[in-house]
Amino acid sequence: MYPDIWLTYDFYLRRPVVELDRPRVEQLLAGSASGAVIMSRESWTGLQPRAHPSWRIVAIRRVADDEMVVLGGGGA
Numbered sequence: 001m002y003p004d005i006w007l008t009y010d011f012y013l014r015r016p017v018v019e020l021d022r023p024r025v026e027q028l029l030a031g032s033a034s035g036a037v038i039m040s041r042e043s044w045t046g047l048q049p050r051a052h053p054s055w056r057i058v059a060i061r062r063v064a065d066d067e068m069v070v071l072g073g074g075g076a
Contacts, residue, residue, distance in 0.1 A: 029055055033073025041067040 017038075020028065028037065029051040039047075041060070048055075059070040 026050065029071075033071070035072065037071040038068055039071070041069050044069050044071065 025037070025039070026047065029047055032052055033054040033056070036058070037055075044057070054073045055071050056073070057069045058072045061068055061070075
């Protein structure tokens with residue numbers, strides 16, 4: 001997870017949410033898509049050029065004033 005996410009997500013997702021710092025997110029996105037990542041669209045726009053091509057947007061939702069994206073691969 002990217003640090004701009006709210007901790008209320010673990011309530012709605014019914015599973016623990018892990019927040020990662022930017023270097024760890026960059027490392028995760030550099031490899032093949034595995035699992036799911038939620039972040040703002042603005043963050044994804046900045047990180048996408050360095051991300052492995054298997055990462056793609058699988059869902060987009062507006063949360064308050066932010067547009068959030070769910071990233072994953074084919075099975076996310």
